[in-house]
Amino acid sequence: MTIESSYERWRLEYSAATPRRERVTTMSGVPLEPVYGPPDAEFPGVYPYTRGIHASMYRSRLWTMRMFAGFGTARDTNERFRDIIGAGGTGLSTAFDMPTLLGIDSDDPMARGEVGRCGVAIDSLADMADLFDGIDLATITTSMTINSPAAVMLALFVANAEAHGVPRARLGGTLQNDILKEYQAQKEFIFPPRQSMRLVRDTMAFTAAEMPKWNSISVSGYHIREAGSTAAEELAFTLANGFAYVELAREAGLDVDAVAPRLSFFFNAHIDFFEEIAKYRAARRLWATWMRHHYGAVDERSWQLRFHTQTAGVSLTAQQPEVNLARTAIEALAGVLGGTQSLHTNSMDEALALPSQKAARLALRTQQVLAYETHVADVADPLGGSWFVEELTDEMERRAESLFAEIAEMGQGSMLEGCIKGIEDNWFQGHIADSAYELERAFNAGERIVVSVNAYTEGNEDDDLTLLRVTNEDEARQLVRLAHVRQTRDDDAVRDALARLSHDAADPTVNVMESLIGAARAEATVGEMMGAMVNVFGRYVEVPSL
Amino acid sequence: MSVRVLVAKVGLDGHDRGIKVVARLLRDAGMEVVYTGLFQTPDTVAIAAIQEDVDVVGLSMLSGAHLTLAPLVVSALRDRGSDIPVIVGGIVPANDVDELRAQGVADVFGPGASAQEIVAAITALVPHSN
Structure with a gap:
């Protein structure tokens, strides 16, 4: 029996792919291979996928430029969506306002001052219809960034599509639906953890049976990192949550290969360039290994960790906000070199307000420069084989494994129980708060430099950005719309x-x-x-x- | 006698990284800090501040609702006859700072404010700390 080498398997896979261009060269005409490495190296598109989940990576298909947007009423956000698509965006992600995220209506007394402020207000089917009015849901995939009310939003999305004659089986998109990280980091929870997990189970079972093109959960490290964790904690907590959802599905009698291929992931791209790239590479390898060996998945798609990336909101500064364009570009590059499937680039004004139209367009332009001018998408995993990046990848993996062991111990062998216990005992929250404090301590002690904040502050007085304003009039318009529905x-x-x-x-x-x-x-x-x-x-x- | 501060999240905003970090930094500076948790209302904050006999109330606001909610906390305190000063930290555009001050907010800290600045401002607001 001969065991095919990674290279041979890669070559077979690659030959089946359709490249975007026949001949790929550097700017000066040097021909480029799709990937580099010695014959005994690991290659992309082959288990354990450290170097990427596809053999051809961006040679056949660029990442999806999925821009996250939402403010005011559904009509306001629909306009922004059309603007993003008109500017060349290839995917959408919906940001909801706080009342929607917490499952209350715009006319609830607790919603005062919050309606449409940091996302779009969705109260009923009428709003969902306006949100996606005129957008071809067959060609533009949409993501709905919502968790506690995720099942409700999915129901509204399906009801709206079916009212417009699109059957649920044809709908492609993603529901964030990652409730565990809400208790750990983002704090938009409503029900107790186990009751929330029942709804996650219901959405997984429903989409597995009826919506084959739908990603049931976007397991998200983004918010864990934004809340202050280290890169290794983001990696470990996110994958542990992913394992918990797999165990939840298994307990509900669903086959691991029926649900795992529809789980996607969502990571932060922070400012420590190489550490982020190592994190993505380690994430793919860890997920593949655990799915295959711990959970007995046999479908290769269950082993392949697909992920969305967003640049780090917390790395943005309110001082000299134009500098954020540089930060975001560098972070986005890390996502691309790390092999992301889709990318959101933050706008330079987001330490001050929701993005203005101009700032959102500049953020998309940053991705387009990376995709079409820099040639960084021509060769898969260009940093593979770097002694530094390989060692950092291994170290991320070791640190994650060590945290997995602690979580499994809390759950007496079960990652699902370990994640819930860790939430109830404030274990995750404590880890995240400790790491956030350490970063801030280093900042206050001058050990960590943030350009324009604790160094190089000349120019901080200039303040000529035009910010997006969401006003009380926008809230009033939504209240009128809701009253009409009622x-x-x-x-x-x-x-x-x-x-x-x-x-x-x-x-x-x-x-x-x-x-x-x-x-x-x-x-x-x-x-x-x-x-x-x-x-x-x-x-x-x-x-x-x- | 050390300075006592109530730090609070009002409304639906769950971003609690900043409030936790600031709370620890205030403790490092020798202050006593009370945190009442997420999803508080202006009334629950005012009642807790008076019951705990704090010197300053610090609100952490990152969801854009500061112009609505911060003045409500100030009036909830004043309606109960309390003159405890209220300060705000979070994502507050420069244009909103004057408006918040006009509505009775004692001080505002935007992104990037240092521990030293916040501690100095609180100390200045509390007569017995000097």
Whole structure:
């Protein structure tokens, strides 16, 4: 029996790919191979995928330039979406406002001052229809960055598409739906962890059965890092959460190969260039190894870690904000050299406000310069074989494995139980807060230099950026729209749909997705659907810790 | 007698990195810090501040709702006869700072403010600390 080498397997895979260009050379005409390395090296597109999940990487397809946007009403955001697509964006990601993310309606007293402020306000089916009005959902994939109400948003999305004649099976897109990191880092939780996980289970089972092109969860390290973790903690906590979702699906009787290929990942691209690249390479290798050997996945797609990257919001400065263009470009380059499947570049004004139209366009232009001018997409894993990057990749892997061992111990062998226990004991939160404090301590002690903040501050007084303003008038417009929905819908149909939802939610053996879609069609609001489930599931209260 | 500070998150904003870091930095500076957790209302903050007899209330606001919520915290305190000063930290555009001051906010710290600046400002607000 002969064992094919990584190179031979790569060559076979590569020959099946369709390159974007026949002849690839440097600017000066030097011909370029699709990847470099000695014959006994590891190659991309081959297990354990350290060097990339595709044999041809960006030679056949560039990353998706997926820009995250949302503010004001659904109509405001729809305009921004069209602008992004018009400027060459190839994917969309929806940012929701705080009331929507926390499952309350725009007319709830707690929503005062928050409607449309840091994302778009979505209250009902009418808003979902306006949000994607005129956007071809068959060619532009959409991501919905929402977690606690993820099942509700998926129901609204499906109900809206079906009302426009697009069957659910044809819908491609991503639901963030990563509730574990909400308790650990982003803190947009509503229900207690186990009840939340039941909804995650329901969305995974529903999409696995009915929406084959849909990514059920975008397992997200981004927010863990933004909350202050180190790169190794981001890597380890994110993958541990991914393992927890796999175990959750397995407990629900779903086959690992039925759900794992539809899990995608989302990482931060912070300012420490090589550490980030090493993190992405280690992530692919760890996921492949664990899926194959711990979870017995046999489908290669279950082993392949696909990921979205966003540049680091926390690395942006309010002082001399134009400098953020340079930071973002460098961070985006790390994502590309690390083999990301899609990328969002932050706008230079985001330490001050949501991005203006001009700043958002400049951020997209940064990706286009990388993709079309710099040639960095011509050769797969160009840093593979660098002694430094290979060692840093190994070190990221070792540190992650060590944290996995601690989580597994908390869960007595179960990553699912370990993740929940770690949340309940503030273990994750404590790790993240300690790392955030250490970074800030180093900053205050002058050990960490941030250009324009604690060094090179000449020019900080210049302040000529035009910022996006979301005003109380935008909030008032959304309240009018919501009042109109409440007046014109069939109240009996809403009551019946919500009663069915309450009934289904109370029975853990039932999948709530169909009753949520029914309630969405009846024009029940996000707050009403979430409220019905809060009555059944209860609310989570975090024990405050410093 | 050490300075007592209540740090608080009002409304729906769950970004708690900044508040936790600042709380620890204030403790490092010898202050006593009380944190009441996420999703507080202006009333719960005012009641806790009075009950805990703090010298200063610090609000951390990163979701753009500062112009609505910070003045409500100030008035919730004043309505109860308290003159405890309120300071705000977070994502606050320069244009909003004057508006917040006009509404009774004692001081505002944007991104990049150092521990030394925040400590100095709080100390200046508390007579007995001098």
